[in-house]
Amino acid sequence: MGVRDNPKASASRRSCKVDPAGNAPLIIIDSTRPYAMSRRSALSPWFTKPASDPNCIRHLFLRRSCQKCPTGIPSLLSTTPYSEALHKCRAQGEKVLAGRHFFGGSCLMIDQKSPGPRNSQTNLGYTRLLQMILDAKLQRGVVLNERRLASLVGVSRTPLRVAIGRLLSDGLLIRSPSGVMTLDGIDLQRFAEILALRRILEVDAAVLAAGRADESRIRGAEAALEAASSRNPLSGYEAWQADESFHHFIDEMAGNRFATSLMADFRLLSHALSGGELGRRIERAHSEHKAILSAVRNGGPQAARKAMDEHLAAERDTVMDAVFGR
Structure with a gap:
């Protein structure tokens, strides 16, 4: 579950220290996982890895194009509210370890080591649907049936719905006010x-x-x-x-x-x-x-x-x- 930057967080769950290298405060989650973020740039795409913990998770999830982060919320922009970014991550099955506001926006830390089965199935569904779209395997303008799509891509309907949501967000699929979903036409x-x-x-x-x-x-x-x-x-x-x-x-x-x-x-x-x-x-x-x-x-x-x-x-x-x- 996400741990938000707030003073009420339990000391056993979260604490802050100063990195010995002087780069940044360390955020401790469950007293076992230190993370450091550079003060020089709150929008840096990487967390600094403390030398004391070679196994710590060090990827700050900012942009979908990062190869270490196969699923993606849109890039962390200064206008993205914390609650909205958190909702998008959770909708995609991401495990949010920590998050905080920056410049009116937000910064989220995502666990990329152990994605849950829902996350893996969502990734699989998204990738296979994207392949079908780019390989012209789906006909434009034809109503897309969720049950048939689940059968085609080989995932259950729950992660498929999340994958479809991402494709809708990407602008590759469209949904009418009545709920009918189609592949966007060539315009x-x-x-x-x-x-x-x-x-x-x-x-x-x-x-x-x-x-x-x-x-x-x-x-x-x-x-x-x-x-x-x-x-x-x-x-x-x-x-x-x-x-x-x-x-x-x-x-x-x-x-x-x-x-x-x-x-x-x-x-x-x-x-x-x-x-x-x-x-x-x-x-x-x-x-x-x-x-x-x-x-x-x-x-x-x-x-x-x-x-x-x-x-x-x-x-x-x-x-x-x-x-x-x-």
């Missing part, structure tokens, strides 16, 4: 708006990344690109994973954590709304990604801007021509 205006936002955010991310080029990380991204290229053809879901892996690398190198999560949401929507076209052009995307990496490696902000802008414009034109007959 020209919506797709164009999402791509326009991606160009604003991701072009700037490429420029920032070019100023922070790290050769070892770039070589790692190149190796991942080569591995993805060797696996062609990819399914729609696999193509989204490969595309997301590359863009996530650029976003992280740019250094804006909030934009990283926001852009991941937009990319998922673009793939879902593209009718599979972004997946089908993944081989061409790999070549464009290599050009972006080359520009980032050479530290040329304008070259990086041009390469990313051309890549996103090509994605837009491909989908517009193939799906909307523009």
Whole structure:
């Protein structure tokens, strides 16, 4: 159960000390698990690991794109109330260990070591439904029956409902006022708006990344690109994973954590709304990604801007021509 930052918490359940390294206060849960959070940045995505406890849980759950955190509430924004964030975590079956307010928002610590069976089933249901959507296995506009979906994805209806809630929140499914649920249709205006936002955010991310080029990380991204290229053809879901892996690398190198999560949401929507076209052009995307990496490696902000802008414009034109007959 979550332990909120409040003075009434029992000393046997929670206490605060100062980290010997001077970094932060330690939060003790059940007198056995110390956690430290850096005072330098309340929005840091990692808890500092105290040297005295090599087994402590050290992941602060802030953004869905973190590989250690397979389920996700939206990124912790300064406007997210504590109660709302706590409700979303619990709805997803997450075990909340601690939480507190920051800058009018909230910060939650999630137990990632021992997710319960409900959490695992929810993850499984969400992943399989997402695969079906991106692989075009679900027909758009057709009413989705909960019982049939549970049978298709192989989970019970309770965790399936939580997984469906996440897909509704992601904007991939829609539910009418009467409760009828369908896969969202392909909408020209919506797709164009999402791509326009991606160009604003991701072009700037490429420029920032070019100023922070790290050769070892770039070589790692190149190796991942080569591995993805060797696996062609990819399914729609696999193509989204490969595309997301590359863009996530650029976003992280740019250094804006909030934009990283926001852009991941937009990319998922673009793939879902593209009718599979972004997946089908993944081989061409790999070549464009290599050009972006080359520009980032050479530290040329304008070259990086041009390469990313051309890549996103090509994605837009491909989908517009193939799906909307523009």
